[in-house]
Amino acid sequence: xxxADSPSLLIELYRTMxxxxxxxxxxxxxxxxxxxxxxxxxxxxxxxxxxxLHLSTGQEAVAVGVCKHLTHQDLLTSTHRGHGHTLAKGASxxxxxxxxxxxxxxxxxxxxGSMHIADxxxxxxxxxxxxxxxxxxxxxxxxxxxxxxxxxxxxxxFGDGAVNRGPFLEGLNWAKVYELxxxxxxxxxxxxxxxxxxxxxxxxxxxxxxxSLGLDGLTxxxxxxxxxxxxxxxxxxxxxxxxxxxxxHALTYRFKGHVSVDPGTYRDATEVEAALLSDPLGLARAKxxxxxxxxxxxxxxxxAARAEVAAAVAAAEAAPWPEARAAFEDxxxxxxxxxxx
Amino acid sequence: xxxxxxxxxxxxxxxxxxxxxxxVVALGExxxxxxxxxxxxxxxxxxxxxxVIDTPISEAGIMGAAVGMALAGLRPxxxxxxxxxxxxxxxxxxxxxxxxxxxxxxxxRVPLVMRLPIGIWSASAAQHSQSLEAWFAHIxxxxxxxxxxxxxNHGLLCAALAxxxxxxxxxxxxxxxxxxxxDTNEVIELGRARIARAGNDLTIVTWSRxxxxxxxxxxxxxxxxxxxxxxxxxxxxPWDRDxxxxxxxxxxxxxxxxxxxxxxxxxxxxxxxxxxxxxxPVKRLxxxxxxVGYAQPLENESRLTADKIVATAKEFCK
Numbered sequence: 311x312x313x314a315d316s317p318s319l320l321i322e323l324y325r326t327m328x329x330x331x332x333x334x335x336x337x338x339x340x341x342x343x344x345x346x347x348x349x350x351x352x353x354x355x356x357x358x359x360x361x362x363l364h365l366s367t368g369q370e371a372v373a374v375g376v377c378k379h380l381t382h383q384d385l386l387t388s389t390h391r392g393h394g395h396t397l398a399k400g401a402s403x404x405x406x407x408x409x410x411x412x413x414x415x416x417x418x419x420x421x422x423g424s425m426h427i428a429d430x431x432x433x434x435x436x437x438x439x440x441x442x443x444x445x446x447x448x449x450x451x452x453x454x455x456x457x458x459x460x461x462x463x464x465x466x467x468f469g470d471g472a473v474n475r476g477p478f479l480e481g482l483n484w485a486k487v488y489e490l491x492x493x494x495x496x497x498x499x500x501x502x503x504x505x506x507x508x509x510x511x512x513x514x515x516x517x518x519x520x521x522s523l524g525l526d527g528l529t530x531x532x533x534x535x536x537x538x539x540x541x542x543x544x545x546x547x548x549x550x551x552x553x554x555x556x557x558x559h560a561l562t563y564r565f566k567g568h569v570s571v572d573p574g575t576y577r578d579a580t581e582v583e584a585a586l587l588s589d590p591l592g593l594a595r596a597k598x599x600x601x602x603x604x605x606x607x608x609x610x611x612x613x614a615a616r617a618e619v620a621a622a623v624a625a626a627e628a629a630p631w632p633e634a635r636a637a638f639e640d641x642x643x644x645x646x647x648x649x650x651x
Numbered sequence: 652x653x654x655x656x657x658x659x660x661x662x663x664x665x666x667x668x669x670x671x672x673x674x675v676v677a678l679g680e681x682x683x684x685x686x687x688x689x690x691x692x693x694x695x696x697x698x699x700x701x702x703v704i705d706t707p708i709s710e711a712g713i714m715g716a717a718v719g720m721a722l723a724g725l726r727p728x729x730x731x732x733x734x735x736x737x738x739x740x741x742x743x744x745x746x747x748x749x750x751x752x753x754x755x756x757x758x759x760r761v762p763l764v765m766r767l768p769i770g771i772w773s774a775s776a777a778q779h780s781q782s783l784e785a786w787f788a789h790i791x792x793x794x795x796x797x798x799x800x801x802x803x804n805h806g807l808l809c810a811a812l813a814x815x816x817x818x819x820x821x822x823x824x825x826x827x828x829x830x831x832x833x834d835t836n837e838v839i840e841l842g843r844a845r846i847a848r849a850g851n852d853l854t855i856v857t858w859s860r861x862x863x864x865x866x867x868x869x870x871x872x873x874x875x876x877x878x879x880x881x882x883x884x885x886x887x888x889p890w891d892r893d894x895x896x897x898x899x900x901x902x903x904x905x906x907x908x909x910x911x912x913x914x915x916x917x918x919x920x921x922x923x924x925x926x927x928x929x930x931x932p933v934k935r936l937x938x939x940x941x942x943v944g945y946a947q948p949l950e951n952e953s954r955l956t957a958d959k960i961v962a963t964a965k966e967f968c969k
Binding site: 353387429430431435436439443446448449452453457480481483484641642643 | 676707722724729746792816
């Protein structure tokens with residue numbers, strides 16, 4: 311494809327990856343001491359990010375390569391590891407960081423945090439604390455688009471662990487039965503929380519399971535943003551043309567532990583070192599240099615991303631907490647009359 | 652007014668709603684042939700298979716898809732056949748539908764009516780007979796509706812769909828064939844109880860299939876000189892606390908009766924509320940904490956009957 315020769319496209323993709331990396335690095339620092347688990351003591355000072363923070367560091371190319379093909383009218387469901395999907399779909403850094411900090415100015419008004427981050431205004435229908443739970447929701451959203459005759463598509467992200475849950479089967483079957491406009495994206499980082507996925511999975515894995523339900527798709531190197539981009543271009547075009555659901559199996563690696571305060575010591579150090587050689591940002595940088603972009607220009611992208619995120623951290627730290635009464639708002643319309651609700 | 656069954660009343664209401672609102676769709680197993688209890692009869696013929704959707708046997712898929720449909724602008728009505736099957740979709744109900752609006756900071760709404768029929772019916776034994784309304788009343792974000800009459804199954808279904816919230820709509824399987832005159836223009840508000848029979852000595856609160864044995868019991872009690880007021884709660888969340896408190900304050904005795912297991916049943920919530928607010932004695936009558944058995948003598952142990960209510964009320968009013 312012609313895409314691979316275009317520095318301007320790769321620069322754009324690199325910029326989004328750099329913003330995700332900078333966002334998650336800053337959030338990781340802000341979360342230290344936030345969860346007194348994994349054998350680590352809680353810090354004396356409460357962390358700015360209090361709750362579980364699942365980082366997608368090392369997986370940025372999947373989010374960016376896929377979301378480049380989506381408009382704000384297209385919809386997306388995500389996982390507990392959803393910062394990258396949210397940013398790549400077009401959400402802004404400041405309200406996202408405010409949400410991680412639990413502030414009233416967050417995307418969710420401080421009610422969800424990292425694990426439930428969402429920005430409906432850009433078609434991002436939410437991260438989810440339950441593995442595979444986003445799959446039927448994505449399928450239903452696509453069903454609604456089809457019923458309403460709207461020309462949009464839904465991207466449904468999940469991890470390799472999700473293929474062992476029932477909603478994976480039910481959702482993929484449903485999408486095929488009704489030929490719905492969904493692109494399923496399996497971000498295969500090879501690990502289910504803290505346990506390798508392969509020994510836990512019968513048969514030939516995600517793509518084989520998708521094919522067994524009648525879905526066509528592609529397997530790509532999920533650390534190569536251009537490869538993800540090009541494969542998604544093909545699949546999304548088919549979905550938009552009314553061809554029914556498609557499946558993208560993206561092979562990648564999670565650099566960090568399950569949550570930010572998990573050092574991930576259960577992994578073989580040589581496996582991590584090998585994976586770091588395939589850092590999607592490193593690979594993209596090398597390709598940019600080969601295409602004639604200067605190291606200084608690439609560095610400038612990183613610097614700008616870090617500056618944007620640093621400003622967001624400062625804004626989030628200064629942002630107001632939600633009023634306590636907000637705990638009672640947006641529960642339901644029909645909550646009964648009076649204080650016992 | 653028109654004579655219709657409890658099942659026909661629901662089908663009539665859904666048809667009316669689908670005619671005026673193209674966002675309303677129905678989905679579930681066997682809907683094309685009218686639903687397993689005939690409560691969707693005629694709807695697919697009128698509205699087509701795109702709006703009255705036959706689904707695979709995939710309860711989690713059905714419920715999750717309905718959440719996605721609601722987020723994307725439809726107003727789905729989900730059929731789960733029996734509440735027991737909805738247990739395959741508890742994540743989708745409790746973690747997804749009920750939490751969505753709150754945890755995403757009010758960005759979205761889940762206007763979704765999930766029909767989860769409850770109750771003992773036709774010797775259906777342990778996995779097709781449960782009354783699990785208290786489970787769902789416990790979950791913030793859910794509305795819980797339990798119609799007892801054809802009139803209410805029309806009016807409350809309309810109100811449920813209009814509410815904009817995820818509604819757990821629990822019809823009772825033994826009521827499907829119950830016939831009565833229905834005024835399709837009557838508007839019923841969620842959270843409003845109905846005084847089904849006025850009385851002075853005792854307040855009996857019930858809902859769903861508890862209503863008829865409670866009325867039969869009140870009739871029998873009147874012969875014994877006890878005047879029982881019967882309140883059909885109609886919705887368990889929100890529930891009509893004001894009506895129950897006003898009646899209990901007047902009669903000075905509250906008895907809550909339901910078919911569900913008594914332990915941690917919704918009757919406990921009502922009794923506790925009245926006991927906390929008023930200095931009146933309270934009593935509960937529900938099923939023993941046993942699975943519903945198949946053989947008639949076993950099933951009878953779980954059934955709520957007028958005789959059991961009369962005996963409990965007489966003891967209570969001594």
